[in-house]
Structure formats: C-alpha cells, structure tokens
C-alpha cells in the first residue's frame with residue numbers, strides 16, 4: 001500500500017471514498033466538480049465529511065460536462081449504444097485520475113487514489129484492476145512520476161465500512177444519487193447507499209430489495 005502521507009484521494013462524499021478516507025487518512029482529499037448533476041450535494045457531503053474526519057479537502061472544477069452522458073448528465077442520453085449501465089459517463093475515471101495526478105503534484109503527493117470498489121468493475125471497464133494498471137502505467141511514465149491506485153478495488157463497500165468503523169454521525173452526510181442534489185431514491189447510486197446502510201444497521205435505513 002502506498003504511503004498515505006503522500007497520497008491524494010479523490011473524494012466524492014459517497015460511501016466508498018468516505019470509508020477509504022477514514023481508513024487511510026490520506027494527505028489530501030480532492031473533490032472534483034466535473035459537471036455531474038449532483039455536484040452541489042456531493043460538494044456539501046465532501047466538505048462535511050472531511051471536517052468530521054479532520055482531513056484537508058481541496059476542490060477543483062473539471063470542465064468535462066459536455067462529454068457526459070447517462071444519469072449523471074441528463075435523462076435523455078442514458079441510452080448511448082455503448083453504455084454498459086445507466087450511470088455510465090464516458091472515460092470518467094480516466095479524466096478524474098489524470099486531474100487528480102495534476103493536483104497531486106501541487107500538493108507534493110506521489111500517489112493518486114480513487115475510491116473504486118469490487119462491484120464497480122462489473123458495471124464499468126474503468127472500474128477494473130486492468131484499467132487501473134494501465135492508467136498507472138501511462139501516468140507514472142510521464143514527468144511527475146505520479147502513481148494511480150485503487151486501494152479498495154478488492155473489497156466491497158460493506159467490508160470497507162466495517163473496517164472503517166464509521167457510524168451515522170459521518171455516514172449520514174454521505175450522498176450517492178446519480179441524478180440530482182436531492183436524492184431521488186430511484187437510481188443505482190441511491191439503491192446502493194440504502195442497501196449498504198441498512199445492512200450495517202444504521203438507524204433509519206431499511207432495504208426491501210426492490211429495484212436494484
């Protein structure tokens with residue numbers, strides 16, 4: 001595992017990156033507004049969780065909104081012929097990993113970490129170990145020598161959260177809706193959050209396995 005004191009972690013304010021932030025305690029958390037519809041909710045979540053964990057947060061805007069599709073972008077483009085899932089945003093993790101590497105240089109970090117977990121690889125190729133090995137090879141070969149890693153890629157969200165030992169005082173701030181700033185309750189992001197928090201017996205969360 002790379003040294004967390006030299007690590008920048010991409011931080012969306014969702015369950016996965018929150019668990020990794022608590023477990024690894026990286027040098028810097030980076031929130032990226034890349035034009036996703038729930039950007040304001042994610043920024044608020046990221047800000048509150050970073051404060052709760054007492055970790056430094058930096059934010060950046062990445063102007064790739066015009067490249068998006070799927071639920072994170074709008075309702076109409078979810079049916080791109082090549083889309084593997086309704087929330088697919090073409091090349092998103094490649095953009096995020098590359099932007100993170102550039103910001104890591106500014107903070108004198110040697111590693112960029114993304115909050116990908118085990119199940120992501122079944123939904124998108126940019127959530128697979130093969131993708132991260134290739135992105136790391138490309139980024140680390142360039143000036144700056146930044147490494148790109150996905151430290152949670154062989155774990156489930158539930159496993160990470162149990163290890164992190166977080167309770168509702170932190171998890172209550174998390175957000176994961178793909179569609180809007182006010183959680184829609186009816187998208188893969190909302191379903192996952194509800195299911196995971198219910199499985200951890202977080203008060204107020206139940207899951208009836210409908211939809212997902």
Ligand SMILES: [Zn+2]
Nearest residue numbers: 177184187190
């Ligand atoms: Zn939603």
